[in-house]
Amino acid sequence: MVGYCSYRSSELEPYQAFNDPEKPLEALSTAEQNKSLNELSQKVDSDIREKKIAAKPAQEKRGPDLRSVVLKMSRLLESNHTVFQAQVRRRNALVAAVERRLEIKERPQYETFFFRYQPLMNEEELFEFNQIRAMTAGIHDGNQDVLTILDEQPELLEEADVLIALRQHLVFWLNKYDRVFEKEPKMALLYTGVEDGVPFPNKVDQQVKAWLRDHP
Secondary structure, X not given: OOOOOOHHHOOOOOOOOOOOOOOOHHHOOHHHHHHHHHXXXXXXXXXXHHHHHHHOOHHHOOOOOHHHHHHHHHHHHHHHHHHHHHHHHHHHHXXXXXXXXXXXXXXXXXXXXXXXXXXXXXHHHHHXXXXXXXXXXXXXXXXXXXXXXXXXXXXXXXXXXXXXXXHHHHHHHHHHHHHOHHHOOOOOOOOOOHHHOOOOOOOHHHHHHHHHHHOO
């Protein structure tokens, strides 16, 4: 339900709304709207995934190459983590340099910091800014590859609950990249976290590696 309307006297009345008709999206804060839409997308995604798995022939539900697929995903996650760590080091150095030069006393969140101060950066700082932005593009490619694996091998989601949370995080992150990051040149970083309801799953790398050890 997007807004207040005569829902109960319409042809849609026999159908159950996902959210409370007395509290449509327009009555909620931006954060609450995001949370409601994210819950809806997760529910739809879960139903579609279950139907895809049910539609597959039994012999296809777990192919002989499942381990190799998980190994490929593990390497992608490890590579992305390495890029992310390098980006964090550059991020911290650039933020410190801009803060010193502009004598900034209060630091907003990193996404907001770069959006606010990118127009005030000097040539050297802009060079570092563009390096960080390029790393975000690289992380995008890795995230897209991992999501493709999970979509093409939905049976993986039955192997570990953490992969369900990982997929939800990737869908949200990639959507934000396509709709916001690519259109905003003043963004260098792209984070989704607890406030969005889809943080990067804790210790997902370790759990994937543990699965590989358990399935030699």
